[in-house]
Amino acid sequence: MNGPARIRVMVVDDHPLLREGIAAVLARQTDIELVAEAADGLEAIEQFRQHRPDVTLMDLQMPRMNGIDAIAAIRRDHPAARMVVLTTYKGDAQALRAIKAGATGYLLKSTLRKEMVETIRSVHAGRRHVPAEIACEIAEHVADDALSLREIDVLGRVAVGNTNREVARQLGISEETVKAHLKNLFAKLSAKDRTHAVMLALKRGILQI
Amino acid sequence: MNGPARIRVMVVDDHPLLREGIAAVLARQTDIELVAEAADGLEAIEQFRQHRPDVTLMDLQMPRMNGIDAIAAIRRDHPAARMVVLTTYKGDAQALRAIKAGATGYLLKSTLRKEMVETIRSVHAGRRHVPAEIACEIAEHVADDALSLREIDVLGRVAVGNTNREVARQLGISEETVKAHLKNLFAKLSAKDRTHAVMLALKRGILQI
DNA sequence: GCTGCGCTCCCCCATCCGGGGGAGTCGCTG
């Protein structure tokens, strides 16, 4: 049966065992072909150039270059590339950022085999595929605005135990400004204090551990 | 070739794709046989009873019942059971707790196929198998003592934005006592303040997000 | 029986934090 061309897929993840699992599932599909694998964002860009897969499954948390940057880089050169985000958590900041970067689908690693191949077919057919679970998480938080880069920077320094004064010195700004940034981001995150703010930022994927 | 009995393996993980990957790798080994799968701790206990695998690969973070509790429960009834921890992070508190619960091996999910099968054979042969990477992490922190249950409880409440007074009221103790617990755990974690302490506890697997 | 440690409580006090207010510059966008 040499019918319609098969969907050419690349999988990008730093866990070899997970790649192996995806390969095993895809091998059982007659209409899907795994043409490339990569363990991080840089490899992904290189492999994409060589193999031009129809659909790319991309993890977000990876060494060297993360998935968001890799998606953005690939989409810049190949706007037609179909990218499906593959991640463990359902952090909304991550999801939103990935979709902004050009992802057309979103898959949790805890999903079943069937859902994965359906997503690949769906995305290849040109449809967006974001599960209701994720869509809700995103909708829940697009209302309250995102943190600015400066606010994220300040919060990141607070997270590692710096006082307002230390953050101010590190950034070359006044302590009052640091306090202003914190006041603003507390309101955005609905945080009760700096510790709570760090926890919420971690939950939403704004900060990483 | 119906030679020596094959090593009977069970894999416990809430990610079906990862289980699939492990199954694919094990299928290529002539001396290893995958006899059972489970998606959480409770299923693991049930499946163990039914199939009595020689070696169990167990994830730590799972819904319903986590891996530590499952390992402890299985080892209580079957002290000879060989348990290998399979996890994403190398948090030392997790590693140490797992080994205390009776794990005989420790595997990072980012390890290669080869290392996994070698670990299975090694553990089945009665050897302990903890990679140097993990052993170092553990050794680095066994010197400074672990947090007490009360301290972990206090820190967990601080992490979600409670003030010392609120924590005191929740626990029915004095605010001074809460401050004492915090002072002690700051010293144990080498934390600069409560926010830093929460971050360090998350890194070490003492707290979960 | 003594020691160590977890847990509890108390004191003092310098410092930090966070909420309230206002205000200026810059750059983007409608």
Place this chain on the structure above:
DNA sequence: CAGCGACTCCCCCGGATGGGGGAGCGCAGC
């Protein structure tokens, strides 16, 4: 150009935080 938001700085001030000290009780191990 007017408005908005990010970023910057300033004021005041009550309350929270954290570092220092000491102390009692109960339980487990040596």
